[in-house]
Amino acid sequence: xxxxxxxxxxxxxxxxxxxxxxxxxxxxxxxxxxxxxxxxxxxxxxxxxxxxxxxxxxxxxxxxxxxxxxxxxxxxxxxxxxxxxxxxxxxxxxxxxxxxxxxxx
Numbered sequence: 058x059x060x061x062x063x064x065x066x067x068x069x070x071x072x073x074x075x076x077x078x079x080x081x082x083x084x085x086x087x088x089x090x091x092x093x094x095x096x097x098x099x100x101x102x103x104x105x106x107x108x109x110x111x112x113x114x115x116x117x118x119x120x121x122x123x124x125x126x127x128x129x130x131x132x133x134x135x136x137x138x139x140x141x142x143x144x145x146x147x148x149x150x151x152x153x154x155x156x157x158x159x160x161x162x
Contacts, residue, residue, distance in 0.1 A: 070150050071153075071156075073086070080148060084148065087147040091143050092139065107128065
């Protein structure tokens with residue numbers, strides 16, 4: 058999905074690069090959408106996962122609780138994987154020659 062988004066926004070990236078945008082600014086432009094989507098999905102999935110895991114684990118003879126730090130570690134891991142994947146595609150698109158994307162206009 059990250060490569061598809063970078064390909065769809067190829068002309069926008071080329072225009073930003075011609076106007077002087079840095080690689081970091083282009084990375085922010087591309088990764089902001091994914092970071093918001095992952096944050097929303099984590100905020101929806103974490104309470105639901107806690108609720109279902111809590112009710113599932115209390116049915117066992119030896120009870121245990123779900124620790125809160127597991128959700129924090131999982132959220133950080135999901136965000137890191139997302140940003141690394143988007144970073145690879147964003148840097149690849151930012152280092153491309155902007156003339157190739159603007160030549161057809």
